Amino acid sequence: MISYYSGDVVHAARVVPPASAALVYCDPPFAVQKQFKSRAKEEAEAAIAYDDRWPDLDAYLAWLDARLTVLWSLLRDDGCLILHLDQRAVHDAKVVGDRRFGRQTFAGEVIWVPGNGAKGKTLPMTHQTLLFWGKNGRVRWNGADETLREPYAELSQKMHFSNVDSDGRRYRDRVVGTKTYRYYADVGRAIGSVWSDCPAMAANTPLRKESTGYPTQKPKSLLRRLVRATTDPSDLVIDAFSGSGGLLETCFDEGRSAIGFDIGAASAEIVATRLADAKYAATFGKL
Numbered sequence: 001m002i003s004y005y006s007g008d009v010v011h012a013a014r015v016v017p018p019a020s021a022a023l024v025y026c027d028p029p030f031a032v033q034k035q036f037k038s039r040a041k042e043e044a045e046a047a048i049a050y051d052d053r054w055p056d057l058d059a060y061l062a063w064l065d066a067r068l069t070v071l072w073s074l075l076r077d078d079g080c081l082i083l084h085l086d087q088r089a090v091h092d093a094k095v096v097g098d099r100r101f102g103r104q105t106f107a108g109e110v111i112w113v114p115g116n117g118a119k120g121k122t123l124p125m126t127h128q129t130l131l132f133w134g135k136n137g138r139v140r141w142n143g144a145d146e147t148l149r150e151p152y153a154e155l156s157q158k159m160h161f162s163n164v165d166s167d168g169r170r171y172r173d174r175v176v177g178t179k180t181y182r183y184y185a186d187v188g189r190a191i192g193s194v195w196s197d198c199p200a201m202a203a204n205t206p207l208r209k210e211s212t213g214y215p216t217q218k219p220k221s222l223l224r225r226l227v228r229a230t231t232d233p234s235d236l237v238i239d240a241f242s243g244s245g246g247l248l249e250t251c252f253d254e255g256r257s258a259i260g261f262d263i264g265a266a267s268a269e270i271v272a273t274r275l276a277d278a279k280y281a282a283t284f285g286k287l
Contacts, residue, residue: 025237036052061092078138080134212244249275
């Protein structure tokens with residue numbers, strides 16, 4: 001089941017039971033200090049998607065801390081919280097999260113390269129950062145999932161995968177101490193912590209079907225990988241800042257339940273249209 005609530009996620013506990021979510025994904029405003037509009041055929045029709053202007057960074061961090069506190073309480077004991085930001089606030093937000101959740105719960109980070117080209121006149125930024133905290137200090141990682149694997153390099157396959165088993169599968173054995181580890185060429189290797197194969201352009205250009213016109217929309221390839229990596233079918237996912245509803249749609253596709261929140265009127269309209277067009281079963285409410 002997919003549910004969407006128009007309202008501030010700081011009130012999420014009104015509709016989400018405590019300790020019930022396997023994953024909380026937070027893609028909040030990045031403290032960019034500008035107002036974002038959704039794309040429309042006519043510029044005059046473009047609706048305000050969200051306002052990302054703050055008196056100062058401390059005000060932004062206090063706002064974020066209040067919402068992280070609520071969201072942490074909604075996680076299961078084995079749940080994971082992902083905070084998606086960029087260089088403007090990610091390092092300060094990491095300190096806020098560690099203080100709020102406990103430094104020992106921090107599990108690591110992923111660097112996402114949207115592939116939109118360098119930005120900035122001095123030190124150009126070409127990546128965003130996803131911070132992972134686990135309620136029990138660890139994050140479930142379904143590393144065998146196909147979205148978390150990539151082909152071995154061609155040279156590696158030629159050099160190392162010369163053995164063939166009875167099923168015709170090429171493999172290599174590595175002996176470490178007294179233990180032998182077998183790797184199959186068709187399984188591929190685990191991806192690292194730098195993801196450059198989920199281009200933002202899939203979600204941000206009007207030439208792609210996936211695009212909704214919502215600014216800062218994330219590609220479903222990225223969201224699918226996060227969902228598959230950290231949850232199992234039927235798990236509950238909370239989308240703290242739903243935006244265009246990409247994570248809600250992804251959860252439905254992947255057999256997860258999801259509850260989304262957003263204060264923006266543009267978000268509510270786009271999500272309703274997106275889910276209706278895809279004929280997804282969803283409920284809508286207000287906080």
